[in-house]
Amino acid sequence: MSRRTIIPFGPQHPVLPEPIHLDLVMEDEKVVEAIPSIGFVHRGLEKLVEKKDFIEYIYVAERICGICSFMHGMGYSQAIEQIMNIEVPERAVFLRTIWAEFSRLHSHLLWLGLLADAFGFENLFMNCWRVREKILDIIEETTGGRVIFGSCKVGGVRKDIDPVTLKRIDKLLAELEKEIKDISNVFMNEYTVKRRLVGVGVLSKEDAHVLGAVGPMMRASGIAQDMRNLGYGAYSKLEFEPITRTNGDSYDRCAVRIDELFQSISLIRQAVDKIPEGPVDVKVTGNPDGEYFARLEQPRGEVVYYIKGNGTKFLDRVRVRTPTFANVPALLKLLQGCDFADVPILILTIDPCISCTER
Amino acid sequence: MSSLSKSPWILHYDASSCNGCDIEVLACLTPMYDVERFGIINTGNPKHADIFVVTGSVNEQNIDVIKNLYNQMPDPKVVVAVGICAATGGIFRECYNVMGGIDQVLPVDVYVPGCAARPESIIDGIVKATTILEEKYKKMKESKSLVKKGRV
Numbered sequence: 001m002s003r004r005t006i007i008p009f010g011p012q013h014p015v016l017p018e019p020i021h022l023d024l025v026m027e028d029e030k031v032v033e034a035i036p037s038i039g040f041v042h043r044g045l046e047k048l049v050e051k052k053d054f055i056e057y058i059y060v061a062e063r064i065c066g067i068c069s070f071m072h073g074m075g076y077s078q079a080i081e082q083i084m085n086i087e088v089p090e091r092a093v094f095l096r097t098i099w100a101e102f103s104r105l106h107s108h109l110l111w112l113g114l115l116a117d118a119f120g121f122e123n124l125f126m127n128c129w130r131v132r133e134k135i136l137d138i139i140e141e142t143t144g145g146r147v148i149f150g151s152c153k154v155g156g157v158r159k160d161i162d163p164v165t166l167k168r169i170d171k172l173l174a175e176l177e178k179e180i181k182d183i184s185n186v187f188m189n190e191y192t193v194k195r196r197l198v199g200v201g202v203l204s205k206e207d208a209h210v211l212g213a214v215g216p217m218m219r220a221s222g223i224a225q226d227m228r229n230l231g232y233g234a235y236s237k238l239e240f241e242p243i244t245r246t247n248g249d250s251y252d253r254c255a256v257r258i259d260e261l262f263q264s265i266s267l268i269r270q271a272v273d274k275i276p277e278g279p280v281d282v283k284v285t286g287n288p289d290g291e292y293f294a295r296l297e298q299p300r301g302e303v304v305y306y307i308k309g310n311g312t313k314f315l316d317r318v319r320v321r322t323p324t325f326a327n328v329p330a331l332l333k334l335l336q337g338c339d340f341a342d343v344p345i346l347i348l349t350i351d352p353c354i355s356c357t358e359r
Numbered sequence: 360m361s362s363l364s365k366s367p368w369i370l371h372y373d374a375s376s377c378n379g380c381d382i383e384v385l386a387c388l389t390p391m392y393d394v395e396r397f398g399i400i401n402t403g404n405p406k407h408a409d410i411f412v413v414t415g416s417v418n419e420q421n422i423d424v425i426k427n428l429y430n431q432m433p434d435p436k437v438v439v440a441v442g443i444c445a446a447t448g449g450i451f452r453e454c455y456n457v458m459g460g461i462d463q464v465l466p467v468d469v470y471v472p473g474c475a476a477r478p479e480s481i482i483d484g485i486v487k488a489t490t491i492l493e494e495k496y497k498k499m500k501e502s503k504s505l506v507k508k509g510r511v
Contacts, residue, residue, distance in 0.1 A: 011424055013403065017381045018373050019421065039420045041375045044454040051453050063450055066379025066475055110382060113389075129389035136386075147379045147475045355378045 002027050009343065011040050016347070017114070018354040026340065034335040036328065042358040046318050053313040054080060054288055055154060064320060065356040066147050067110065068298045070103045072320075072356075073152035078232060079294035079307040080154045086282060092156035094275040097234040098169075099139070099149060099157075101264040101271070106135045107299035108257045108264075109180075111351050112187065115254065118344040119196040124186055131179045138169060156281025166272050173265050180265075184258045197251035201334040201346045204248060213330040214323045215301020216256040217350055221248035227297035238270045250349045257351075287313050298323055300351045322356035366398025367437075367489050370408035372428055374461065375451075376415025379475030380442035384412060387485075392478045399485060405431040410488050411465070412481075416444045416451060417458045429465050435495035437488040439469045442476045449474055 005026045011019030019040035025033040048060055061076035062069045074096055081088055113128035136146050142161050143149040151158050161169075187193055203213065208221035218225055219242060226242035228235040243259040245252035288309030296303050301323030308317040327350040334346050373381045387394045388401055402408050405428045417425065429438070440461045443449035451457045461467050468491050471484035 011421070012372050012405075012428060017371075017385060018378065019424070040418075040424065041373065041415070042418065042420065042456050043375055043416075043451045044456040045451070048451075048454055060450060063377040063379070063474075066377040066382060069377070069379065126390050129386065130391065133386070133389070133391040145475075146477065147382060148377075353378065355373075355376070 004032065007340070013344075016344075016352075018352065020347075020352065020354050022335075022343075022347075024335070024340070024343065029340050031335050031338050031340060031343065034332050036332065038354070038358055040358070041355050045359045046320070049315045049318045054309065054315050055284070055313075057315070057318070058153060059150070061318075062148055062150065062152070064359055065322075065353050067107050067353060068103060068300065068303075068356070069148045070099050070152060071296055071298045071303065073149075074100060074233070075294050075296045075303055075305040075320075076307070076318075077152055077154045078296070079292045079305045080288055080309075082292045082294065083288040083290045083307065083309055084284070084286060086155050086284060088156055089279045089282060090276045091160070091278045092280045094234045094271050095157050095159075095161060095280060096152060097238070098161070098268055098271050098275075099143065099151060100233065101268045102135060102139055103149075104264045104299045105176075105261060106132050106139070108261050109135065111257060111299075111348070112183065112254070115345070115348050116187075116193075118348045119193070121193065124183070124193075127183055131176065131183065134172065134176060134179075138172060141165065153281065155284040156279075158281070160280045166275070170269065170272055173269060177262070177265055180258075180261050184261070187254055187258060194251065196342075196345060197254055198249060200250045200342050201338060201349060202247065202249045203330055203334060207333060208248065208330065211329040211333060212326050213301075214326045215298070215351075216253055216260065217301065217327050217330060219244045220252040220256045222246045225302075227295050227302045230295060232294075232296065234271055234274075235267075237274060238267050240267055250345055253349045287311055288315065300324055300353055300356075301326060303356075320356075320359065322353070322359075324350065324353045324357045327352075328357070365409075366400070367409040367485075367492055368400050368402045368407055369410045369412050369485065370403075370405050370428065370432065371401055371412045371414075372425065374413050374415035374421050374425060374445065375418050375457065376442060376444055377475075380414035380444075380473075380481075383475050383478050384414065384441060384481060387478045387481050392482060394482055394485065397486065397489070405429075406433065408432050409436060409492055410485060411436060411438045412441055412485070413438065413445050413461045413465075414441045414476075416448045416460060417463050418456045419458070422458070422464055425461070425464055435492055435499055437468045437492045437495065438465050439471060439484050439488050440467045441471045441481055441484065443472060443474045446470045446472065
């Protein structure tokens with residue numbers, strides 16, 4: 001048996017924009033075990049609920065993570081609205097759905113870029129981010145923010161999108177679709193990319209289920225679970241099928257996310273077609289009293305919001321189970337027995353969001 | 360900004376930010392904003408870096424990491440605090456695990472405001488940092504030549 005060595009990975013590492021530390025126990029070039037240590041980005045946001053009232057807390061909820069920021073705000077306000085029995089206007093629900101799908105688009109393109117960077121294809125990284133800027137332009141035009149929108153609030157949304165802009169969004173989507181097709185062609189068919197992804201880090205269907213993987217990670221292993229099927233937001237009125245693949249390797253995880261890009265474009269199109277007229281918010285009176293679980297599909301998977309109110313304006317408890325947290329056990333399983341050179345790719349294929357995980 | 364005598368390389372570290380500023384720092388490198396036209400390259404190695412770009416605030420766990428990265432950088436070096444969290448703690452200021460801005464640990468030269476900081480302001484901050492870097496370099500050179508001449 002060869003000698004074991006420990007290679008520290010992170011917290012500061014070129015492929016990781018975020019700090020996570022892994023001790024990789026190595027035998028020659030193979031990873032035997034990965035021991036994670038986290039806590040570099042822990043801020044204690046759940047405790048902050050004692051100092052900010054429930055209306056104010058949505059700003060904090062949006063800043064749990066800067067990438068899926070809108071969906072955190074959406075999940076939080078959905079939970080509060082359920083507790084307080086607030087009927088959100090139909091138009092606001094559709095607007096939320098449109099923005100949520102735009103954030104999925106920008107998040108997946110960001111991830112594709114980072115993946116390309118991880119296997120050293122810098123040109124592809126730049127191209128993904130170039131396309132992503134177009135989405136950010138639409139987001140900025142409609143909400144005012146680039147990454148943190150601040151457009152969701154308890155009882156509706158803060159801003160409306162006028163019909164002219166909605167029409168333009170429709171046109172822009174056609175352009176985007178074409179550009180994303182070009183990029184996806186490279187990811188799916190390019191020889192060098194395939195060499196790095198096909199058969200790397202296979203997660204079987206059983207393992208995905210037992211380890212509690214969520215989101216694209218789970219769907220790439222063949223389990224068709226998508227929280228959008230629960231019908232929150234406007235999803236019950238839109239047509240879509242969860243995207244699944246069967247092999248469960250890095251290539252499939254990449255393929256699921258690429259297909260979801262086209263799915264999001266189709267969802268935005270449908271929402272823009274079906275969006276009803278009307279107000280975008282209702283007045284919120286009183287304080288939340290009771291508890292509720294809200295489940296949403298984020299770009300990275302299922303997020304769970306548990307909120308407990310006590311009848312005052314300060315909530316008792318906010319608990320967030322984020323998708324990356326659920327995917328870490330699966331990552332540790334993938335890292336066992338992989339080549340050292342594949343470690344960055346495997347870490348990236350779970351689409352880690354450490355800020356979410358540690359809050 | 361006057362002409363640069365060298366191309367500054369940046370080292371980016373996410374202290375405890377929400378990712379918002381981090382993806383904006385990365386966005387600066389990509390074709391839309393493209394800081395490489397100033398000769399700025401994002402490096403992963405602190406020993407190659409001139410400008411330390413920190414996002415987010417300091418906490419117990421990452422304080423040593425930040426100090427360690429800063430100490431590994433060669434002189435002269437400049438610290439840019441990106442985002443309001445890096446400046447004061449921002450919205451997370453009242454959190455139990457947030458000690459405050461980066462200036463609690465490191466001497467910060469440029470503060471970039473915003474939540475999340477926009478790429479335009481990040482670029483502006485880094486361009487300002489290059490000027491400071493230049494000054495620090497000149498001062499270092501002068502003091503070295505004084506030492507050589509035996510005046511100090």
